[in-house]
Amino acid sequence: MQIGLSLGYWNAQPPTNLVGLVQEAERLGYNAVWTAESWGSDAFSPLVYLAAHTDTIRLGTGIVQMSARTPTATAMHAITLDHLCNGRLILGLGVSGPQVVEGWYGQPSNRPLARTREYVEILRRVFQRETHLAFDGDFYQHPHVGPDSTGLGKPLKVMVHPLRSNIPIFIGAEGPKNVTQTAEIADGWLPLYYSPYRPEVYQDQLTAAADHFEVALNLSVTVTEDNLPETIAAALAPVKGMLGFYVGGMGAKGQNFHTKLMARMGFADEANQIQNLFLEGRRDEAIGLVPNDFADEISLVGTPERIRDRLAAFEDSPVTMLNVAPRSPGQLSQVAELILG
DSSP: OEEEEEEEOOOSSOOSSHHHHHHHHHHHTOOEEEEOOSSSSOSHHHHHHHHTTOSSSEEEESOEEGGGSOHHHHHHHHHHHHHHTTSOEEEEEEOOOHHHHHHTSOOOOSOHHHHHHHHHHHHHHHHHTOSOBOEEOSSOEESOOSTTOOSOOOOBOOSSOOSOTTOOEEEEOOSHHHHHHHHHHOSEEOOSOOOTTOGGGTTGGGTTOOTTOEEEEEOOEEEOSOOOHHHHHHHTHHHHHHHHHHHHHSSBTTBOHHHHHHIIIIIHHHHHHHHHHHHTTOHHHHHHTSOHHHHHHTSEEESHHHHHHHHHHHHTSSOOEEEEOOOSHHHHHHHHHHHHO
16 A cells, blocks of 8 residues: 655645655655645646655646646646656546536536546647647647637647656546546546445446556545544544535535535435535535544544554555645654554
8 A cells, every 4th residue: 555645735825844744755655745726726836846855756636627728738737747857747637517617717517528538638649749649529629620710720749758658647536437437548546535345336437447557545544542432523523524515515416526426325315415505505514414434434533553453444445545634744654654554
C-alpha cells in the first residue's frame, strides 16, 4: 500500500507551510503529493513550485477540471511540468457537475463520458507526438471546423518533445459507466470515497483494468485515545460534514453523482433525505443524517490498533494508494507509521 499527501485546493489564502510539509512527506516515504482545483486556486501552479523543492515524490493533479482547459492546453501544462519535475507528474483529470462546469467554467455539461474519452485520446496523441494532431470528434476538432471557422487552421505537432510519451493519466470517476471507461482508457482511478467492505459496488467496473492500474483514494485518518462509541462518533464528525456537503450540495436534484453513489452503496433513503434537507438550507440536519457506519467504512478512525485492524480491508481491496491530509510534521509521521509500518 502506497501513501499520498492530499493538499486539495486553497481556501481564502495560500497555505504557509507548503514546501516544508511536502519535503517532510518525501523524507518519510510518501509516494505522491496531490493538488486540486474547483473555482479558486489551480492545480498545476503549486506543483510547479513544489517540483523545485523536491526530488523523488510524485506530483499529482487530483483533479484538473477538464472543462477549464482544452485538451491541448492541458497537454501543454502536463508536458511542461513533467520536464520541470523530471518525469514525476501524474495527470489526474475529472468532470465536475453542471453547477461548476456551466456556472463557473461556462462550458456545456452534457455527455461527460464521451467528452472524457475524446479528451484523453487527444492527450495521448499529443504526448506520443507521432504525427500532427488531426482530430474530428463530436466535441473537439483539430483543426477547428464549423460555420465560424476561417478555414485557415492546420494540424500541428507540439513543439516541445515530451519527456515521457506515456505520462500517466488518472480519472476522477464515480458513476458505473464512468468507472468502467476509466478502467479501459486510463492508468489510474481517483474515487472520491470507497468502501472496502462493499467491493461489489465497483467490482464489475474494474474488470478491464490493466495490471499496472492504480487506485488512489482520498481517506481521512484520525487517531483517538480510545475506541468508545462517543469517541469514534466525534472523530467521524468531519467525515460526515464532507459527506453531507458532497451528497447534499454538490450538484442539483437528480444530477448529483455523490448522492447516486451513496445510494448504490446501500444508503439510498439516507442519501435522498440528506440532499432534500441540504437543498432546503437545513445543512446541520443533513449532516446529522449521515450514518456513522457509512462514514466509518470510508475512513480510518480510532486507536492505532483499531486503525491497523481496519487497514487490512483496504489492503485486500483494489486500492493501491491512500491519500491522507496531515497538516503537521508530527501528523505526517504518525500516519506514515500506521500505514507504511
